[in-house]
Amino acid sequence: MLELVGIEKVVDVEPWLTSVDLVLERGLNVLAGPTLAGKTTLMRIAAGLDTPTAGSVVANGEDVTRRSVRDRDVAFVYQEFVNYPSMTVFENIASPLRRRERLSSSELRQRVGEAAELLALGPYLDRRPDELSGGQQQRVAIARALVRETSLLILDEPLANLDYKLREELREELNRIFVERDSVVIYSTSEPVEALTLGGRTVVMHEGAILQVGPAVEAYHRPATSQVARVFSDPPMNLLRCAVRHGSIVLPGGIEVPRPGHLVGVDDTEVILGLRPHLITVADPDGGALEVGGELLLAELTGSATYLHVRSGESGSLIAELPGVHSHSIGEHLHLYIRPESLYAFAADDGRLLASPDQAVLSGG
Amino acid sequence: MRPSHVNAMRRTWLLVYVVALMLPIAWMALMSLRPNQDILGSFTWWPENFSLDNYRTIFTDASWYTGYLNSIQYTLLNMVLSLAVALPAAYAFSRYRFLGDNHLFFWLLTNRMAPAAVFLLPVFQLYQNVGLFDTPLAVALAHMLFNVPLAVWILEGFMSSVPRSIDETALIDGYRFPRFFLRVFLPLIRSGVGVAAFFCFMFSWVELLLARTLTSVNAKPIAVTMTRTVSASGLDWGLLTAAGTLTLIPGALVIWFVRKHIAKGFALGRV
Numbered sequence: 136m137l138e139l140v141g142i143e144k145v146v147d148v149e150p151w152l153t154s155v156d157l158v159l160e161r162g163l164n165v166l167a168g169p170t171l172a173g174k175t176t177l178m179r180i181a182a183g184l185d186t187p188t189a190g191s192v193v194a195n196g197e198d199v200t201r202r203s204v205r206d207r208d209v210a211f212v213y214q215e216f217v218n219y220p221s222m223t224v225f226e227n228i229a230s231p232l233r234r235r236e237r238l239s240s241s242e243l244r245q246r247v248g249e250a251a252e253l254l255a256l257g258p259y260l261d262r263r264p265d266e267l268s269g270g271q272q273q274r275v276a277i278a279r280a281l282v283r284e285t286s287l288l289i290l291d292e293p294l295a296n297l298d299y300k301l302r303e304e305l306r307e308e309l310n311r312i313f314v315e316r317d318s319v320v321i322y323s324t325s326e327p328v329e330a331l332t333l334g335g336r337t338v339v340m341h342e343g344a345i346l347q348v349g350p351a352v353e354a355y356h357r358p359a360t361s362q363v364a365r366v367f368s369d370p371p372m373n374l375l376r377c378a379v380r381h382g383s384i385v386l387p388g389g390i391e392v393p394r395p396g397h398l399v400g401v402d403d404t405e406v407i408l409g410l411r412p413h414l415i416t417v418a419d420p421d422g423g424a425l426e427v428g429g430e431l432l433l434a435e436l437t438g439s440a441t442y443l444h445v446r447s448g449e450s451g452s453l454i455a456e457l458p459g460v461h462s463h464s465i466g467e468h469l470h471l472y473i474r475p476e477s478l479y480a481f482a483a484d485d486g487r488l489l490a491s492p493d494q495a496v497l498s499g500g
Numbered sequence: 501m502r503p504s505h506v507n508a509m510r511r512t513w514l515l516v517y518v519v520a521l522m523l524p525i526a527w528m529a530l531m532s533l534r535p536n537q538d539i540l541g542s543f544t545w546w547p548e549n550f551s552l553d554n555y556r557t558i559f560t561d562a563s564w565y566t567g568y569l570n571s572i573q574y575t576l577l578n579m580v581l582s583l584a585v586a587l588p589a590a591y592a593f594s595r596y597r598f599l600g601d602n603h604l605f606f607w608l609l610t611n612r613m614a615p616a617a618v619f620l621l622p623v624f625q626l627y628q629n630v631g632l633f634d635t636p637l638a639v640a641l642a643h644m645l646f647n648v649p650l651a652v653w654i655l656e657g658f659m660s661s662v663p664r665s666i667d668e669t670a671l672i673d674g675y676r677f678p679r680f681f682l683r684v685f686l687p688l689i690r691s692g693v694g695v696a697a698f699f700c701f702m703f704s705w706v707e708l709l710l711a712r713t714l715t716s717v718n719a720k721p722i723a724v725t726m727t728r729t730v731s732a733s734g735l736d737w738g739l740l741t742a743a744g745t746l747t748l749i750p751g752a753l754v755i756w757f758v759r760k761h762i763a764k765g766f767a768l769g770r771v
Contacts, residue, residue, distance in 0.1 A: 184668055205671045217665045221687035234674030279673070 136160055137181060137287060137319050142190035144176050144343075151176045152187070152343045159321060163313045163335030165351065166323040168366055173343040174323040175214075178289050181321060182209045194287070207287070210280035214292040216272035218264040218279070224251070225260040228278045235283060250282040253312065270301040277305075281312065290322045294329070299438075306332060327367045331355060341366045356494055361486035364409050364479060370442055370454045373410040376483065379403055384475070387451065392425050395475040401489050409479030412442070415455035416472045424472035429453065431467045436460055445469055525748070532742035539737045554742035564743065567722035572750070574636035574643070574711070574719070575704040581640055582647040582700045583693065589648075590655035591681070595664065605656070608649040616709045619645060624713055638714045639721070643704045650703070651696040654765065658692025659685075691761035698758040705751060722747060 137159040144152040152173045159181075166174045179185040181192060183204035191200040199207060210231070218227050228247045232238055238246065251257050254274040264272050273293060280288060293309075294302040310333060313320050324330055330337050330351045337351040346366065347359040358364035358372075365371040378385040379401050384392045419426070429447030436442075443455045443463065455471055463469070480489040531539055532554050534547040542548070558564040592598075593605055623642050624633075632638040662685070670680040686693070711721045726743050 182672070184672075203671070204668070205674060205676075209672055211669070211672050213665050213669075215663070215665070217663065217669050219666065219669075219684055221684070230670075230675075231673040279669075 136195060138193040139177070139181060140191050140193060142177065142180060142187045142192070144173075144180065144185070145188045150343055152180075155190070155343075155345055157338065157345060157348070159319050160336070161317065161319055163320045163322060163333060165330045165333055165335050165337045166321060166340055167325075167327060167330040167337055167351075167354075168323075168340035169325055171342070172325075172340040172366075174325075174340055175291055176343075177340070178211075178291050178321055178323060182211050182287065182289050183207045184211070208285045209287045209289065210283065210285040212273075212276050212280045212290040212293045214295050216264070216269060216276055216296070218272060218275050220264055222263070223260065224256060224262055224264065224267070224275050227264065227275050228256075228260075228282050231279060231283050246282060250278040253281065254278045254308065270297050270305070273297060274305070277309075284316065284318060286318050288316065288318045288320045290320070292323050292325065295325065310334075327355070327369050330367070337367075339363050339367050357488060357491050358409075358479070359488055361407050361409060361481035361488075364481070368411065370412050370456060372479070373412060373415075373453050374481070375408045375410065375451065377406055377408050379406050379480075384408070384478075386425075390425070392475050395478065395492075397476065397492055398478065398480055398490050401480050405483040406489060407481040407483055407486065409481060410453075410473060411477065412454045412456035413440075413458075414474065414477045415453065417455070417457065417469065419472040424474045427453070427471045427473060429469055429471060431463055431465055431469055433465065434461075434463045443469065443471075445471060447471070528741045529745050532738060532745050534738060536736065536738045554738040555746075557739060558742055558746065564722075564725060564739075567720055567725035567743075568746070570636060570715070570719050571705065571711075571721040571723070574639040574721070575701055577636055577640035578643045578647060578704045579697050579700045582644050582651050583697060585644065586648050586651035586655055586696065587693075590652045590659055591685075593652065593656045594659035595667065605652075608652055611649045612646055616646070616707065620709065620713055623710070627714055633714060634716045634718050636719050639711050639719065640704070642710045642714055643700075643707060646707075647700040647703055650699050654696045654699065655689065655692050658689040658695075658765075662688050691764045694758045694761040695765040698754055698762065701754055702751070 139155055139157040139159070142152055142155040142157075143150070155173075155177060157177075166172075166177065168174055176185070180187050183192070183199065183202060186201060191198050193199070194207070219230065222230070225247055228250055229243055232243055232246055247260075248257075251260055254277055256271065256274055256278055259267060259271060259275075264275055267275065273296070277290070277293060280290070290309075294305055297305065306329065309322075313322075313333075313335070320335075322333065322335075324333075334351060337347075337349060337354050338345055339347040339354050341362055346363045347354050354363060354367050358367060361372075361374055365374065376387065379394070379398070380403055382394055384394055384398070386392065416424070427447050429445035431443060432446050432452070433444040434441060435444070439458065439460075441457045441459065441461045441463075443457065445453050445455060447453055453471065477492050479491050481487065482489055530545070530547060533550055533552070535549060535551050535553060538547070538549050589608075593601060619642070627633045627638045627642075632641070666684065666688070667680070670684050675684065706723075708723050708727075712724045712727075715721065715724065722743065726740060726747075
């Protein structure tokens, strides 16, 4: 167990971490957040590579804040592939064992062999890292981190610099490995999808602070604040400022919609309504959806979806995510349909979650 | 103009340039293969009475060959000492931020801006008093004044191109610093060490003023021996040119070995 107590980090008068309290249990802990959220800084402090400006790091009840990383039981995988260029893959993986454990050469060969096998590096043991592809180089770095069962294992966006296919493959392997381990694993990612596929405990970070801690699915379905909803969602959740009155919601343009069931308990005030991009549609087969007209600003195509950025007179700018690849022309007038029962409601003052839609509604699309 | 003409022009100019550069060296090398009377007697390009007598004299006469041995001795000593001092210094400049680090780095470089003559008298006095005068170590130490800053500057560039995460990974893996530095870090900056050693060699091998002032008999370098060959019978042309030719050889050899590293150094902007 690793406890981070009141961690602050100030670099050149700029606060990189502001008062972080976090207890990391054995098993997988995923730090999720956009770049500059402070994930790397927090991990470096947890590992002992940096010291915090204030606060302390407690490992199994012992304060290790100022203890050098050399005297801790840590393994660290960097985002960029870090290996010893002048050593073979075998020597790279063997290096923590050689330095930390007294092993006979047959034991050493066996341990390195196991780690290499786990990451499919068997055929490359005699090569040097720069003779390998990026994915293989990162595998070497991961194998070096896994070859000893350290009490703390840290992976800083280990898959970020790899291509899509490799990432999927490695993620599956890592998932299996993390389950078998008896260590505190900290894994950071800037992609909410990755946090969701990995499972485990998710720590949502933003601008040097922790926003929410809990299972990934929980952070996704019931974001504690509107900020979590924006950060832990890709593309970010649409947020609209609205008023809630008696039986209805009043959108910025003045359109009144009857209040859906799950928003009944919300007080009559200003609220921020949240709307997931993939729940906006361009057709309304069942009827009953709220229609919003707007002008298309930008259509982004990803591999399997189309993101439409639409400016609408009534509600400002909205992003809609449509499954499949669609062609649209910029400036085109579009009708978007919003289902009121899929809306989140956040407090207008501090952004805390007031009401979230039924999960059945969300999964039903 | 057609490209072939441009190429021909380029080649011609290159040829003219190289010939102009090589002419004095070739002239010296050819002169060294002729006896003195021959040199003074006739103006010919190719030696008529070909002889290796000049070289034989240099390799057998102790007053000549000890000059080479002395020069080689203090040059190597200087290379080793300069690198031994510059490697840790460059590592510190490359890896740590400390108060005034930039100023210190610049101050180190300014040492090279002072002419050797400035240091001549104090160094001479000092070495005589501590008994270093007329030893290879004296010259090696005096040359460090110029070579250490240059070596630090070159090495710092190479070291800063090695990501810091390698240092950290070694620390995480459990390396102690000396082992990390020798086994992991040094192999990564091999080129830099080669280039720095080369520049130390160049300076130390060629430098005359300090080397002459700080030695008298026992550690007299070859360059000094060469400047003292004016005898009552005039200049000994044959011997001088032979000695000069021999002096060029170590430099040529060293350049041959480090030429690839130097190219890398240029790419890093530090040579």
